[in-house]
Amino acid sequence: MNPSATLVQSILHLDKVTVKYGFTKAIETVSFDLIPGMALGLIGANGAGKTTSIRAILGMLGVSEGKITIFEESKMTPKLLARIGFAPEEATPPEYLTAKEYLTFLSKFKIKAQESSEHSIESLLSWFELDPNKPIRKYSKGMRRRLVLSQAFLGKPDLIILDEPLNGLDPIMIQKLRERVVESRRSGASILYSSHILSELENSCTDVVMMHKGKVVMKGPIPALVETYGSVEKAFAANVGGN
Amino acid sequence: MINLIIGNCRYIFRSRMIFLILIFSTLVHVAGLKFVNHLTVSIQGVISVLGPKQEMYAALFLQLFTGLSIATVYGIWMAPYAHRGERSILTHMIPISKYHFPLCYLFCCALLLAINIFVMVVSYVFVFGPTTLSSPEFSWTILAKTFVFELISFEVVMLGLAVSSLSFGQVATFFIGGCFLFVLQILGAIARLFSENTELTKVSSKGWLVWTYEKLPPVGDFIFDLKTLISEGKFNFEHVILWTVWMLFFVAVFRWKIRYPIQQRSTEA
Numbered sequence: 001m002n003p004s005a006t007l008v009q010s011i012l013h014l015d016k017v018t019v020k021y022g023f024t025k026a027i028e029t030v031s032f033d034l035i036p037g038m039a040l041g042l043i044g045a046n047g048a049g050k051t052t053s054i055r056a057i058l059g060m061l062g063v064s065e066g067k068i069t070i071f072e073e074s075k076m077t078p079k080l081l082a083r084i085g086f087a088p089e090e091a092t093p094p095e096y097l098t099a100k101e102y103l104t105f106l107s108k109f110k111i112k113a114q115e116s117s118e119h120s121i122e123s124l125l126s127w128f129e130l131d132p133n134k135p136i137r138k139y140s141k142g143m144r145r146r147l148v149l150s151q152a153f154l155g156k157p158d159l160i161i162l163d164e165p166l167n168g169l170d171p172i173m174i175q176k177l178r179e180r181v182v183e184s185r186r187s188g189a190s191i192l193y194s195s196h197i198l199s200e201l202e203n204s205c206t207d208v209v210m211m212h213k214g215k216v217v218m219k220g221p222i223p224a225l226v227e228t229y230g231s232v233e234k235a236f237a238a239n240v241g242g243n
Numbered sequence: 244m245i246n247l248i249i250g251n252c253r254y255i256f257r258s259r260m261i262f263l264i265l266i267f268s269t270l271v272h273v274a275g276l277k278f279v280n281h282l283t284v285s286i287q288g289v290i291s292v293l294g295p296k297q298e299m300y301a302a303l304f305l306q307l308f309t310g311l312s313i314a315t316v317y318g319i320w321m322a323p324y325a326h327r328g329e330r331s332i333l334t335h336m337i338p339i340s341k342y343h344f345p346l347c348y349l350f351c352c353a354l355l356l357a358i359n360i361f362v363m364v365v366s367y368v369f370v371f372g373p374t375t376l377s378s379p380e381f382s383w384t385i386l387a388k389t390f391v392f393e394l395i396s397f398e399v400v401m402l403g404l405a406v407s408s409l410s411f412g413q414v415a416t417f418f419i420g421g422c423f424l425f426v427l428q429i430l431g432a433i434a435r436l437f438s439e440n441t442e443l444t445k446v447s448s449k450g451w452l453v454w455t456y457e458k459l460p461p462v463g464d465f466i467f468d469l470k471t472l473i474s475e476g477k478f479n480f481e482h483v484i485l486w487t488v489w490m491l492f493f494v495a496v497f498r499w500k501i502r503y504p505i506q507q508r509s510t511e512a
Contacts, residue, residue: 058336060335060503062503078338081336081337088333090329091330091333092328092329094254105246109337110338
């Protein structure tokens with residue numbers, strides 16, 4: 001983990017968080033920090049506990065043990081949600097709306113000034129190459145995915161959480177998303193980026209947390225990992241297993 | 244809250260629910276009232292047609308049926324829409340208090356029920372002529388009171404069905420809800436039989452069963468309450484309070500149900 005994380009106030013702090021599904025522990029004693037301007041990659045194989053960790057952070061699951069602090073608050077409130085942009089791994093926006101109507105609806109809760117809202121919506125739709133006036137029910141799977149990603153950036157949130165954002169994206173859109181993530185980080189947002197595509201995280205993130213079977217097995221800044229292991233992939237193989 | 248209501252109204256409009264209500268409600272009211280208009284009553288050999296007051300009763304009872312249908316459809320299919328399956332995660336992320344959702348659905352259902360009342364009045368005028376509205380036997384006060392009473396009770400039905408739909412799924416709720424309303428109706432009739440028949444009351448103590456029944460939503464007494472309201476213009480305040488308590492209870496349960504996104508049964512239509 002970046003040594004500065006302990007000095008700078010964390011935006012997100014997980015302290016020995018355990019989440020259970022019934023009697024099964026989905027994640028166990030997970031701890032990490034996210035500081036302003038950091039892009040933290042959450043790496044792990046399928047079922048490692050990445051999505052569970054994200055859902056626990058967003059108050060979508062009850063935490064059995066440990067503590068989660070976001071913006072120095074331990075309870076998720078509407079005020080906190082307004083500062084977070086989240087693109088889930090799988091989600092279906094309301095099909096009866098158009099993309100522009102959907103983002104406009106969300107912007108009423110996230111953006112105060114109407115003028116900046118309209119500008120922001122048009123710019124987002126154009127960036128993600130979405131037809132603003134086409135009903136969402138007529139969108140392809142890839143277009144819906146892009147719409148879900150676009151809403152995560154609406155209102156310039158302080159914390160952006162992307163859960164497997166590359167699923168269903170073409171190579172051009174992957175490149176554009178990468179640029180968007182870097183741009184958001186430069187403008188002050190912190191990013192939590194969950195993926196199992198290690199090369200992508202190496203390009204987009206500053207730090208990584210590696211998860212395996214619900215536990216954090218390694219964490220640290222990417223340059224340090226690359227220096228020690230040669231690449232994030234090799235670091236993952238060394239700590240989690242595989243070739 | 245206003246934005247949430249506008250968004251929900253857009254859903255009602257886009258899903259064509261509003262048009263279905265208008266068509267269904269108009270058909271039921273016009274057909275029913277035309278039937279009543281041609282109905283004659285024979286009492287001890289004297290044949291007479293129904294008067295404006297009986298016609299109004301008929302109209303109010305017809306809109307009881309359409310109103311219940313609206314509350315059922317809205318509760319089982321429409322209110323849970325944003326809180327089911329993969330959509331629930333995006334809804335969860337909307338930065339507003341979770342209490343706004345049930346309150347928004349109450350408001351939108353009230354709008355639909357108001358439209359239903361409006362259709363009833365228009366159908367009434369269409370069948371009996373506009374002069375009947377100015378007739379001394381047509382009471383706007385009773386109409387307004389009936390609307391308020393139905394509104395409270397149908398909102399409870401709607402929210403109860405919505406909670407059940409989120410918990411057990413839509414198809415199961417349709418049957419569970421139907422059975423529950425039927426059982427309460429039967430219990431209501433039995434309770435009335437006991438309360439009106441002193442002999443029966445003597446042999447069977449009220450006990451915990453009746454005590455429990457009296458605390459449940461007064462579905463079984465609904466028709467009787469409505470009859471008293473229409474004929475005497477009196478609210479059964481005890482039942483109005485009970486309906487209101489159940490409404491608040493279901494608002495709280497709905498809020499509790501959506502505290503986390505509900506992802507099961509995502510494939511159910």
